Amino acid sequence: MTMELDPIRRADVDRASRLAAEHVVERARRERLEDVVVASVDSPVGVLLVAATPRGIVRVAFPEEPQEAVLEELAADLSPRVLADPRGMDPVRRQLEEYFEGRRRRFETRIDWALAPTGFSRKVLEQTARIPYGSVSTYGEMARRAGSPRAARAAGNALHDNPVPIVVPCHRVVPASGGIGRYGGSEWRKEWLLRLEGWLQG
Amino acid sequence: MSPPPFTRFMEEHREPVYRFLLAAVGPHDADDCFQETFLAALRAYPRLAQESNLRAWVFTIATRKVIDHERARARRPAPVEHLPEQTADQPPDGDPEIWRAVRSLPAKQRVAILQRYVLDLPYADIARTLGCSVEAARASAHAGRRKLREALHPDGSPRTTGGRR
Numbered sequence: 001m002t003m004e005l006d007p008i009r010r011a012d013v014d015r016a017s018r019l020a021a022e023h024v025v026e027r028a029r030r031e032r033l034e035d036v037v038v039a040s041v042d043s044p045v046g047v048l049l050v051a052a053t054p055r056g057i058v059r060v061a062f063p064e065e066p067q068e069a070v071l072e073e074l075a076a077d078l079s080p081r082v083l084a085d086p087r088g089m090d091p092v093r094r095q096l097e098e099y100f101e102g103r104r105r106r107f108e109t110r111i112d113w114a115l116a117p118t119g120f121s122r123k124v125l126e127q128t129a130r131i132p133y134g135s136v137s138t139y140g141e142m143a144r145r146a147g148s149p150r151a152a153r154a155a156g157n158a159l160h161d162n163p164v165p166i167v168v169p170c171h172r173v174v175p176a177s178g179g180i181g182r183y184g185g186s187e188w189r190k191e192w193l194l195r196l197e198g199w200l201q202g
Numbered sequence: 203m204s205p206p207p208f209t210r211f212m213e214e215h216r217e218p219v220y221r222f223l224l225a226a227v228g229p230h231d232a233d234d235c236f237q238e239t240f241l242a243a244l245r246a247y248p249r250l251a252q253e254s255n256l257r258a259w260v261f262t263i264a265t266r267k268v269i270d271h272e273r274a275r276a277r278r279p280a281p282v283e284h285l286p287e288q289t290a291d292q293p294p295d296g297d298p299e300i301w302r303a304v305r306s307l308p309a310k311q312r313v314a315i316l317q318r319y320v321l322d323l324p325y326a327d328i329a330r331t332l333g334c335s336v337e338a339a340r341a342s343a344h345a346g347r348r349k350l351r352e353a354l355h356p357d358g359s360p361r362t363t364g365g366r367r
Contacts, residue, residue, distance in 0.1 A: 005348055014217060016224075016232070016233070017219075017221075018216070018218060019233070020216075020220060020232070021213075021216050021240070023233060023237050024212065024236070024237050024240040024244070027237060033241070033244050033245065068210075071207040071209070074205065075204055075208075080204045081208050081244060081247055082207035083208055171233070171275070200314065
């Protein structure tokens with residue numbers, strides 16, 4: 001009887017149900033039921049997983065981080081209503097694409113700091129968000145602007161755990177002693193971004 | 203522990219739920235019922251406390267949507283007879299007669315039949331979906347099966363199995 005009552009081809013159900021799921025996402029967007037929107041964004045430094053809430057961009061993850069783990073983390077820390085919605089992410093995607101093509105020098109998007117630490121670390125990240133395109137600052141200077149001039153190392157750690165790299169440009173903070181220093185998303189990316197912005201030559 | 207990210211939940215249950223709705227309400231209304239099912243799930247999702255059986259939960263919602271759909275359809279004027287059948291989005295193979303017969307069953311029997319024989323769900327899950335006892339779920343499936351047999355083979359043709367003699 002199972003066979004008799006199972007006449008629908010798998011491929012057709014797959015296609016039709018995929019379309020129906022897209023309709024669900026569209027309605028969820030219109031009805032503002034999406035607490036967290038995620039989408040993949042292609043970039044010269046790898047496929048980025050970008051997450052946003054109604055308050056702004058909350059997370060940018062490099063491909064080394066397993067997607068499943070990032071989604072689980074978003075569900076646990078923000079809300080389980082995490083939806084994959086590439087179209088809902090279009091404005092952010094466009095800005096990132098323009099940035100990577102060298103046509104955008106600042107992001108016109110709000111930042112949701114929900115996944116950032118509080119206190120000194122948050123102040124470091126907020127100060128970092130103000131460093132202009134094409135210039136750099138030092139860990140010591142960031143610590144000073146965040147109110148603890150001697151906490152350069154702690155400032156470095158805060159930047160290493162930046163939940164929204166690229167958009168909050170932690171790649172623009174380098175050691176006073178020279179070199180480009182560490183980067184949470186692998187040093188080659190930091191070098192690539194500083195070259196894109198013209199601070200590193202050649 | 204919070205439930206899994208909604209996008210994963212929908213991905214995991216998308217196919218079986220759609221298959222169930224396709225069989226329960228037909229190709230024309232499956233997409234609508236699917237949307238209603240997952241939007242209702244999405245609305246309730248953050249309040250979902252440590253739900254151990256998400257599959258049974260989503261089928262409970264889908265079943266409720268099938269029954270809602272049924273009531274709405276009953277209120278609408280009956281469609282004109284002998285309209286051409288939808289052919290383009292008809293289930294591509296299988297016996298259309300069986301599907302018509304399944305869809306003409308009372309809602310409880312239809313749900314029990316579909317969940318048991320199409321989705322292969324255990325009676326415990328079906329009972330939960332229908333909000334009845336396991337015995338009552340089994341009885342609904344049994345009654346549905348008998349009605350189907352009568353509808354499809356009124357003269358007791360050789361395809362009938364397990365008949366009581």
